[in-house]
Amino acid sequence: MTTLALFEPGLYHLVGVSIALLAAGVAVILTKRNAVGILMGVELILNAAGINFVAFNNYVWDNAMDGQMFTLFIIVLAAAEAAVALAIFLNFYNNFDTINVDQADELQG
Amino acid sequence: MHTLITLAQLTAVEADQETVRKLLVWATLLPLVSSIMVLFLGTRYLKKQAGTFACVVMGISFACAILAAFKFTSGNMESFTWKIPWIPIYMGKDGASWLYLGLFCDQLTVALMAMVTGISLLVHIYSVGYMEGDKRYERFFCYLSAFTFSMLGIVTANGLMQLFVFWELVGLTSYLLIGFWFEKKGPQLACKKAFVMNRVGDTGFLIGFGILFVQLGGKVLVPAADGSMFDAIAAELGGKAAIMEHPPMWLTVAGICLFFGAIGKSAQFPLHTWLPDAMEGPTPVSSIVHSATMVAAGVYLTARIFPILTPAAHLFVCIIGLITLVMASMMAMVMTDIKRVLAYSTLSQLGYMILGVGSGAYIFALFHLITHAFFKCCLFQCSGSVINMAHHQQDMRYYGGLAKKMPLTALAYGICTLTISGIGIGSFSIFSGFYSKDGIILGTYNYAHELGGLGSLFFWGPVIVAYITPFYMARSFALTFLGKPRDQHLYDHVKEAPKTMVVPQLILALCAIISVPWLLPWEQMIEVTRETLVNKNVTWIQGIPTHAEHHHIALPLLFGLAGALMLAVGIWMYKDGFGKAEYLLKKVPGLKLLYTWALNKFYFDHLYDVFFVKMTKCFAAICNFIDKWGFDGLVNVAGHWTKGLAWFTGAFDNKVVDGLVNGAANSARAGGQALRTTQPGRIRVYVSLLFVGLVIALMFAMTLVTG
């Protein structure tokens, strides 16, 4: 294999990108105190999942297209989730006058 | 009577009995129906019509009773009984034994039924006028009808249990009626007093009942097939004659105990103090209590237990009657409250009746019960009219000359005064009171003759009271209706009572005149009694009227005319107020003392206060002393021991047990606090934990897969 061939995109490269996205998403969710930021982290994780689905579909079961279909539904789900989440944030903001999730601690034990 | 009865006659007799029985049941139950309906519908639907409604129902009841009475007397019927099972007391293989609800019907029953319903009807009508405007108008008729029902129940009862139930019902309803104006202190105390006094008597009744039960067994609970239950008991013991000759000791005690029930209800000597206090109730209540219902119940019971009375019991009954008779008449002479005069007059007349029963002339005692019911009811209604018109002023010292203002009331009162005085010439009178009192005095003459010696008091007592009675009645009549008005202001306001009040008064007065000798078959009853008693060879009762027949001309002359004389004396003395009486009081030595005693009711209330209330309190104080120094010492020693033990156990409890308990609680709290921090309520913490969990799960899964 040539050095160039090593850089040719394959399953492992793409899954590697997916893993990096997953780690970034988790880190975003854990560090951001802004609710919208957390939503972004969730989007990152969903994208990581989407890349995984497409990559495995492409390199393992290239006759079928189930992976692509799942990714499609993930996108739909992400859009729906974003809409509902934003509605919740607006409500939260109206009630608490802030978007800082650390202040939503009324369930504190 | 002892003719051969054919089958056809038998069925005819049975049909007649059926009719009478149904009429009596209806007459008894209708007042109850009326009472219940007024109770539930009164305030909502009937309102001011409640009185009219109760009167109409009472009228129907009266009609039933009168029809039954005529049917019974005109058909020359014999007494009969009827019973239905009521409460099963024992259910065994050999059948069940029951308490029965029943009906006993004889001459006395139908006569009393007619009398009670009639007087109750008139009192109902009178109440429509008297109670008008009262805020519990409907309630009054409810109670009044229930009261009547209870009395009718006593009269018709067949069997001791049933009798006792109605006996208590009379006590309860009288309590409600006497305390009808319970907002005021007087009625409150009066109704309590009446109830407690009655309870004392009822205890005696129950004891007597118990003695009979123990001695004779369960058959005293079962109504007799024929005759009253006491007839049956007497027959069990060999009849009245045998009882009189060889009286068992327990029967004497039982008879006296049963008579105690009558003492309570009829307000005889030791328990008489409730009756004058019962004047606190509304006047219609007084008029019905004093005539038809409550006090009559006692005399009725005494008459019913007559067959089982032993000679000693007879003597006891007579002594009680005599004491009540004399004492009450003396008190009646000095009272100034018009209703109290009448109340003591009732006591005195009840003494006559009890004395009559005790001395064997029980037929005349019942006769007197009925005649007395009419004229005493009338007297009370008249007094009620006067009081109502005089703005509830009951003191005769403020009356005088009211005859001009209320002539009809004065007329009724006057007629009844003549009746109660027993005015008559020779053996003839138009006043019913003459006949009944005559009979009783003849009976007591026989009895006194029988006893001899000190026993003659039983004759002279009633005779003297027969002189006193016209005097105090004339006194109350003269003070109220004659002479000049002593309170001009009151006099100006008085006017004749409304029709609903006057009409019953006049009807009652009419009954008091013509009354019963012509309406009811007394002659026949006396004949029957004499026959049966003679047949049974009762030695000294044998002569109820016969022995005295030798004196039957002299005696009525003695008190018939003397009654008129005393009446005149009374009117003369009190026509112009109290002047002559006070003069007499000053001049005659010893009279002042008697006057003071009588005015204070012979200190009976004080006596009861000292003997029962104070003694009880003193006993309580002694008990308290013993308790404090005797028992408390022991208790204290025990207490100290307990205290020491308690200290030890307390220490154990505090240090060891509580330590454990608190330790458990503290550890739970600490655990809670520790766990609490894991629930910060922050989303990011939860998410972190979620991911930590995910990591752990992943690691676990990988260990599983890769080994």
Next chain:
Amino acid sequence: MFTTLATGIKPESLDQVAPFLYLIFAGITVFSAWMIVISQNIVRMAMYLLFTLGGVAGLYFLMNAEFLAAIQLIVYAGGTLILIVFGVMLTSKNPFMRLHTYLWERFVAVGLGALLAMLTTIALVNTPIKQSASDQMVNHDIHTIGSTLLGPFLVPFEVAAVLLLVVMIGAAFMARSRA
């Protein structure tokens, strides 16, 4: 092991540049994603998210999923991201406000992320994957996608439709003004 894209229907020129395109897109995606982690400004984070999504769309494109790539751009970058930006604008008095987190929190977060990444990598390496033998790339054109959606995936498709309707109504209901 690494099959080339050359045998596909892609033009030769594209085939030649495919590794570089992959490197560019993957680089943009990962770099932007981690810039989101580092950034403290919500508006900048939204901007970096846009780049990430675009990079992912490019990766889809490289993996013969042109339709998905288009959808990713239209729906994600064009729709969802706009929603997020609207959310940012509606919920902050100051769009440039900073909500700081503690340093140790950031370390924990990054550590957790790294741990997860490491674990998934180990899992990936340890899992035997049998790649498809044929080099023939199947043509996933829009026609096939349509018939698949309305064929075997009809039920999820309809469910997704209902879900979107419910979400639309629910979001509108929750975010309504309560005056």
